[in-house]
Amino acid sequence: MRWSQAFIPTLKETPAEAEILSHKLLLRAGLVRKLTGGLYILLPLGLRVLRKIEQIVREEMNRAGALEVLMPALQPPEIWQQSGRYQTAQGVLFKARDHAKKEWVLGPTHEEVITTLLAGELSSYRQLPKNFYQIQTKFRDEIRPRFGLMRAKEFVMKDAYSFDTTDEAAQISYQKMYDAYARIFQRCGLKTMAVEADTGVMAGKFSHEFMVPAETGENEVAWCEQCHYAANVEKASSRATPTETASGGNPEKFATPGVATIDDLTRPPFGVPACRQIKTLVYIVENKPVLILMRGDHQLNEAKLTGTLGTATFRPAEAEEIVSALKARPGSLGAVDVKELPVHADETLHGAANMTTGANEDGFHLRQVDIGRDITVTKWSDLRLARAGEPCSKCGHPLRLQRAIEVGHVFKLGTKYTEAFNACFLDEAGQKHPAIMGCYGIGVTRTLQAVIEQSNDKDGIIWPLNVAPYAVCLTPLNVAPDSAVMKLAEDLYAALSARGVEVILDDRDERPGFKFKDSELIGFPIRVGLGEKSLAKGEVELKVRGGALTPVKVEEALEKVLERLKL
RNA sequence: CGGGGCGUAGCGUAGCUUGGUAGCGCGCUUGGUUCGGGACCAAGAGGUCGUGGGUUCAAAUCCCACCGCCCCGACCA
Incomplete structure (x- = not known):
């Protein structure tokens, strides 16, 4: 991509609407623009990052044996009544009416839809296990959208639903997703911690959340450095100081x-x-x-x-x-x-x-x-809120508290939905059972922002290579078509493109400082600076975002860049 | 929904207390000088001052209502 042909509206100043760093950088780097509260437009650069994350998710889901589908965002309210969530999810359900005044709901999640599908298709244990996933736009009437993409009314989510014949099999499905999630976030360059999560009214079931430690997170996790116990504070247990047990007499x-x-x-x-x-x-x-x-x-x-x-x-x-x-x-x-x-x-x-x-x-x-x-x-x-410094309930080491952003959630659902929708199979003995279900979510748009929140410096974003909008930014300091600098830049551009490298050529006729600041704000992993001074020495400058600047010989430039990208 | 803050040019803002022709920086346009870390000079374009009502000779400014945005809280399937 030639920068002059792209649409990358960077900002020197921070719009007043942004409070937290990642939100400011999303706007300043020209990745998104707000339509209205809780609704954002992903600009070309932001969309490229989103697609990268989606692709990683897709690859790992496929690798884990999950099958991609695409379900309607618009759903009939009847299935929500059937599951009982028409009432309990009242607060988050967006509703719409068609020309005939019939009501519809905009899906905040898809347990009802997928289970309806299974109810019609499932008959034999031979069809299980199955795990279906989709990457799709979700709608939630958030009481208070905030922090840009972090909590929005509309967002991209990967949701998966597993169906098994037994608890043991369901546990395996759960573990597969857990492992896939760890790989996904790792590939996105995110440091996450998997923590035990609260399961609300469905107590007793199994659940983990994948958390990105960040002070701006809306969640808080308690964790133990010694035994690695980690849990959402909603769930976390700890040992309290002893309570007096010697009677002092009558009241x-x-x-x-x-x-x-x-x-x-x-x-x-x-x-x-x-x-x-x-x-x-x-x-x-x-x-x-x-x-x-x-x-x-x-x-x-x-x-x-x-x-x-x-x-x-x-x-x-x-x-x-x-x-x-x-x-x-x-x-x-x-x-x-x-x-x-x-x-x-x-x-x-x-x-x-x-x-x-x-x-x-x-x-x-x-x-x-x-x-x-x-x-x-x-x-x-146990009704007590765990506090920092209290002994870990497993090993006694003092617990630490850390704020965090929830980017993924894996959940063992049991048969709540499969019973409600009669999604049942016959076992080998001809006995009918509801399938055992699990559900697994990843907030894709939120993950995008979480990466920024975790990976930045004073100059801007530092994109991990795997999710960067472009891997390489070529920065010629003279863009006159007949200049040696620009000719070399064009050559490198063609050579890198031919090798399948995603590269952007900053062909704008701007001052060097301006172009450097822009590329750092956006955070391309590698920048190749081409200027008269270094070219006179037969060199170009290879700058790794957040790292060192190294001069490399012109004839080695291509190889050096490719070498960096292998890492 | 409760509490707080804010709404003035694309962005950031001053002016509001004490009513009197709307200002600055960035960005944008044109010309020139520059050209290795967000240049400089000059000349320009760009504003229903969130909306509606009221008070007044006169409202960005005072009063009322509404709308929107941001933050804290409640909520978070």
């Missing part, structure tokens, strides 16, 4: 005027450490109040609560709801002698004794509470 009510928080009670004249308090939270779970008990110094992890409750339909109670449930206002809440409400307690509190908690009477608390003796706990679970 004793005492006045605590004005005390409204755990923190208030730690201060004089009370001086009760947070770890010796029981925090009582009231949630409205499917319209009914439920008490949640945490140790005073711990925080509730709502993702874990979802797992324990088996529903995501809950919210913190309003003040009036709390008063009507416990006859006291927040600040003096407790679970002692509460018999009529479900009480979920964090397992850290197991055996806790001599604790302080609200008395369910405004301005009063109870001390010397032994949870086993004084509180009726309905269910014990």
